[in-house]
């Protein structure tokens with residue numbers, strides 16, 4: 497789902513019968529040849545220059561008069577010329593070994609796959625395929641369900657944003673730690689019977705590292721599971737998430753969708769209520785991300801990439817609601833937001849510092865004095 501929805505649309509539309517639409521094929525055993533693909537520049541979320549907006553939007557009247565299959569067949573994903581004329585796309589075979597998030601109507605489809613490169617000497621490897629197939633995006637607008645949404649546009653926006661973010665992070669050597677390793681953007685061809693004729697359609701996807709761990713969403717919202725983890729572990733994980741987020745910003749990518757469903761802990765917590773080591777924390781899902789250097793001038797200039805150090809998480813998250821983290825957050829924070837700010841201060845502002853006067857100039861100057869303290873790897877506070 498992209499953040500570009502019109503939140504106030506009325507309407508009485510229902511998706512028409514779509515006899516040509518095949519069942520979602522992305523099940524274990526699904527196999528297809530894939531080809532490396534150069535994604536078009538990111539667009540469509542309002543952060544990128546209007547001049548880069550390449551698509552003639554399908555009108556609302558048109559969306560209401562056709563099936564999802566017709567929409568997909570008449571609006572194929574765009575091609576983009578490779579920068580280098582010598583670009584020779586890699587070829588491989590993909591076989592789905594396990595579904596991760598597969599459901600008609602959910603948006604992108606995620607599956608664990610075996611990738612067998614066709615180039616001699618390259619070994620098969622496992623990866624997660626994030627497949628942006630508009631045929632299995634929800635034709636109903638998720639925000640205003642009695643209206644259609646242009647799934648071809650949504651899938652293309654997601655693909656271009658996700659590929660741009662990973663590509664940028666990979667180039668800067670920032671994948672493989674708090675972002676998954678990135679194995680490139682790809683395309684494949686699927687047959688479909690349309691208007692009585694078998695045709696071919698292109699589907700885009702990215703391949704990323706499989707993070708063998710536990711998604712934080714399930715832990716945050718199960719009170720028993722969350723509270724079984726020692727508070728020092730929960731807060732250590734939270735600190736690592738906030739730290740990762742500002743480091744991504746400093747690397748030039750603002751992920752824009754910080755939520756437990758987009759965080760994986762690898763490994764997941766051990767079944768103990770005692771303190772335990774903080775695992776690798778990985779932020780996934782860059783479909784809403786902004787790559788600063790490709791964004792509009794005003795977004796670029798407000799970005800946090802320029803300084804020598806990442807922005808201090810204390811400043812960035814000072815007033816940022818963390819309610820999405822459910823039971824992972826101490827309940828005392830719900831009653832008094834100062835508790836969260838005191839924790840931020842302790843965690844990122846230098847240990848053993850006074851905690852009085854937690855706002856305004858006195859805090860700023862206090863924090864500036866803390867610059868270079870134990871953690872020492874953050875820059876601007878506010």
Ligand SMILES: Nc1ncnc2c1ncn2[C@@H]1O[C@H](COP(=O)(O)OP(=O)(O)OP(=O)(O)O)[C@@H](O)[C@H]1O
Pocket residue numbers: 497596597602603604606624626676704705706707708711757758760780781782783
């Ligand atoms: N690299 C990965 N390794 C393991 N699991 C993953 C990986 N990427 C995604 N997942 C799982 O699949 C789920 C959906 O992935 P992702 O968030 O990228 O898709 P999405 O469609 O953009 O999600 P949503 O819009 O629901 O946030 C994640 O919540 C996570 O549980």
Ligand SMILES: [Mg+2]
Pocket residue numbers: 757758780781
């Ligand atoms: Mg997600």
